[in-house]
Amino acid sequence: MLQFKSDKLIDYSHKLSKIHKSALPNAVRFTLTDAAKDVKFNTLQKHANKEFDVKKASFFRAFSAYEPAKGWDIGNMKATVGMIKKGNPKSVASTKVGKQQYAGTIKDRSYIPYENKKPKYDKKPIVTEKKGYFGKAIEADQKKVPLLVKKGKKGYLVKIKRINKKKADNPIVTEIIATYGENRDVKLKQKRPFLNNAALESGRKLNSFYIKNAQTQINRYR
Numbered sequence: 001m002l003q004f005k006s007d008k009l010i011d012y013s014h015k016l017s018k019i020h021k022s023a024l025p026n027a028v029r030f031t032l033t034d035a036a037k038d039v040k041f042n043t044l045q046k047h048a049n050k051e052f053d054v055k056k057a058s059f060f061r062a063f064s065a066y067e068p069a070k071g072w073d074i075g076n077m078k079a080t081v082g083m084i085k086k087g088n089p090k091s092v093a094s095t096k097v098g099k100q101q102y103a104g105t106i107k108d109r110s111y112i113p114y115e116n117k118k119p120k121y122d123k124k125p126i127v128t129e130k131k132g133y134f135g136k137a138i139e140a141d142q143k144k145v146p147l148l149v150k151k152g153k154k155g156y157l158v159k160i161k162r163i164n165k166k167k168a169d170n171p172i173v174t175e176i177i178a179t180y181g182e183n184r185d186v187k188l189k190q191k192r193p194f195l196n197n198a199a200l201e202s203g204r205k206l207n208s209f210y211i212k213n214a215q216t217q218i219n220r221y222r
Contacts (some may be wrong), residue, residue: 012214036066043198101167155180
């Protein structure tokens with residue numbers, strides 16, 4: 001919310017209201033839009049990195065969007081930003097990430113992080129069952145991707161830590177990073193308010209955004 005509390009902001013607002021009827025609404029509209037853009041392009045990724053183990057940096061930028069402020073009534077103006085759906089399978093992932101803001105329940109989730117590890121957004125895993133496990137583990141290690149070890153409709157997503165072909169009893173050392181199961185509902189206990197925190201940080205820049213846009217309007221109508 002943009003509030004004119006400081007003397008400098010009040011002074012700018014007074015000048016804008018005097019020079020042209022469009023000047024003040026323009027400045028407020030552009031200011032709110034600047035804040036929403038700052039969330040998408042700057043602070044969202046920063047706070048997502050704090051809450052998630054982000055393997056693909058483009059994920060949050062690709063699946064977030066902002067809606068610019070509109071209209072002329074400054075009391076009702078707003079700009080919005082958030083996670084969105086797109087026409088591909090990752091849209092489901094972006095929706096589930098957005099829900100983790102407030103915990104609650106996520107439906108139809110295949111992977112659940114193991115022992116409170118941070119959620120991982122990684123490359124597509126290589127899938128194997130007991131048969132052929134050793135060869136698939138070597139392939140996963142070479143490609144630097146996780147290995148999904150399935151038994152029916154359940155299993156574990158593991159990270160290959162090291163492989164010792166000369167060691168007969170336990171040649172493959174793995175780390176479990178998630179459990180796997182088809183169509184599970186997950187009750188989240190921990191909130192991950194990455195979007196709220198990003199908005200709060202960008203919101204602290206509102207005054208500077210307003211001063212910039214107010215000056216632009218003053219220069220325009222001189």
